[in-house]
Amino acid sequence: MTRHDNPLADPLDQLAAYAPTADAPPTMLLVKERILAHDRGADDGARQIAATPGLVWWRRPRTLVAATGVAALAVAGAVVVPGLTGGSAYASWTASPDPLVGADLAQADRLCGESAGGDTLVAERRGVFRFLVSSDGVEVSDCLVDGDGTGGGSTTRLADLDAPTAREALVGGYMTTWGPRNGDVTAIHGPTGDDVNGVTVVRSNGYRVEATVESGWWAAWWPGRADEDATIVVHRTDGTSSAPIRVDDPAANAGF
Amino acid sequence: MTTHQEHDDEGAGAAERFEALWAAHLGPVHRYVSRHVDAHTAHDVVAETFLVAWRRIDDVPEAPLPWLLVIAKNTIANTRRSATRRRAMESTLARVAHLAAAEPSPGAVVAEREHVLAALGRLSPRHREAVLLVAWDGLDPAGAAQVLGISPAAFAMRLSRARRQLGRAIDEPEDPDEVAALPAPSVTPRPAAAHGDASPRSLR
Numbered sequence: 001m002t003r004h005d006n007p008l009a010d011p012l013d014q015l016a017a018y019a020p021t022a023d024a025p026p027t028m029l030l031v032k033e034r035i036l037a038h039d040r041g042a043d044d045g046a047r048q049i050a051a052t053p054g055l056v057w058w059r060r061p062r063t064l065v066a067a068t069g070v071a072a073l074a075v076a077g078a079v080v081v082p083g084l085t086g087g088s089a090y091a092s093w094t095a096s097p098d099p100l101v102g103a104d105l106a107q108a109d110r111l112c113g114e115s116a117g118g119d120t121l122v123a124e125r126r127g128v129f130r131f132l133v134s135s136d137g138v139e140v141s142d143c144l145v146d147g148d149g150t151g152g153g154s155t156t157r158l159a160d161l162d163a164p165t166a167r168e169a170l171v172g173g174y175m176t177t178w179g180p181r182n183g184d185v186t187a188i189h190g191p192t193g194d195d196v197n198g199v200t201v202v203r204s205n206g207y208r209v210e211a212t213v214e215s216g217w218w219a220a221w222w223p224g225r226a227d228e229d230a231t232i233v234v235h236r237t238d239g240t241s242s243a244p245i246r247v248d249d250p251a252a253n254a255g256f
Numbered sequence: 257m258t259t260h261q262e263h264d265d266e267g268a269g270a271a272e273r274f275e276a277l278w279a280a281h282l283g284p285v286h287r288y289v290s291r292h293v294d295a296h297t298a299h300d301v302v303a304e305t306f307l308v309a310w311r312r313i314d315d316v317p318e319a320p321l322p323w324l325l326v327i328a329k330n331t332i333a334n335t336r337r338s339a340t341r342r343r344a345m346e347s348t349l350a351r352v353a354h355l356a357a358a359e360p361s362p363g364a365v366v367a368e369r370e371h372v373l374a375a376l377g378r379l380s381p382r383h384r385e386a387v388l389l390v391a392w393d394g395l396d397p398a399g400a401a402q403v404l405g406i407s408p409a410a411f412a413m414r415l416s417r418a419r420r421q422l423g424r425a426i427d428e429p430e431d432p433d434e435v436a437a438l439p440a441p442s443v444t445p446r447p448a449a450a451h452g453d454a455s456p457r458s459l460r
Contacts, residue, residue, distance in 0.1 A: 012391045178354075
């Protein structure tokens with residue numbers, strides 16, 4: 001129903017009808033006791049505390065994906081993964097990419113239009129979805145095109161990115177976006193060194209997503225939100241692989 | 257000169273006032289913060305916001321929510337400036353979509369959830385925040401202006417434009433092709449220096 005059907009509906013009321021509940025998570029209850037135990041007159045001023053990025057004494061624990069768990073839950077090859085997709089829109093999504101070439105690539109380039117200007121760095125297909133990473137020399141853009149031709153993505157400024165060593169793959173962009181048709185999508189990409197020939201993203205639930213590596217870049221995406229505890233494993237031409245590296249570890253990041 | 261007894265009474269009174277502040281406003285503050293930062297950071301920002309409130313319990317105004325949200329907003333800004341680790345990023349619109357109720361409030365005659373969210377996604381970040389401060393955070397124009405640090409008159413003008421644009425966007429028929437052609441960017445870019453940032457460009 002739209003306002004045409006109901007001319008009295010104020011747009012703010014329509015938005016307010018979907019207001020989230022104002023329920024804080026139960027973990028916040030512990031915080032209250034700790035605050036009350038704090039001496040209000042102490043010299044460690046609130047400004048100083050507020051400027052501290054994360055007070056460890058009340059941060060809830062975060063778990064690190066164990067390598068053994070990752071192996072046990074590994075998703076093989078290009079098998080379609082029901083239940084991983086977060087909705088029927090992504091039913092055809094696959095954990096391993098297929099190459100995107102020829103007319104399919106040309107059409108995806110056209111559909112991404114301005115958002116994918118410049119040279120195409122990475123092009124891949126997962127089910128009906130086509131995914132491009134391109135650069136105009138100033139920004140790196142990613143663009144996901146669904147089966148009906150709807151596209152969108154994010155951009156990262158090249159100036160913010162560091163160059164990897166020959167054996168490294170760095171995280172340059174890692175972002176979840178949302179659209180009304182397909183819901184959440186998380187894309188991750190970054191530059192690779194010359195000796196890198198594969199990157200595996202290991203999500204916090206243990207699922208593995210194989211990235212496409214080409215033109216000195218790696219890229220992957222999946223339906224759903226970003227995992228703070230995701231790791232990447234970098235594979236090299238000499239047959240070796242790195243230990244899992246957290247994507248939020250500065251050592252894996254190209255932007256610092 | 258104050259006695260130990262007076263100190264104790266004062267402390268008990270402060271604790272009571274803090275308890276009341278916490279009970280009434282923890283949820284709304286957490287909801288506001290969750291719209292702007294990831295879940296891990298939200299936990300810390302809310303905690304820090306209420307720690308400031310505890311320290312300044314004697315300064316809490318009669319209408320505390322805008323005051324608390326200003327503290328939260330400043331804490332978020334400090335957290336971003338101090339960030340030394342890259343976090344997974346999420347567009348503001350993605351956060352809003354996750355937070356939005358699955359079903360409209362009972363009795364509300366409104367457009368479909370995805371359609372309203374898509375319409376919200378068409379607004380500029382400034383206009384989007386203006387309508388959310390009112391529609392979701394429940395602030396009156398004066399309180400919303402305080403949170404944004406602008407005059408009530410400026411906020412009234414911004415809200416008026418935002419409401420009009422939202423209404424137009426809701427009125428538009430759902431058309432997948434239009435979604436692909438949304439103007440960019442759809443959310444507020446974050447400081448590149450702190451995050452080496454990626455910015456969402458459009459709705460998927």
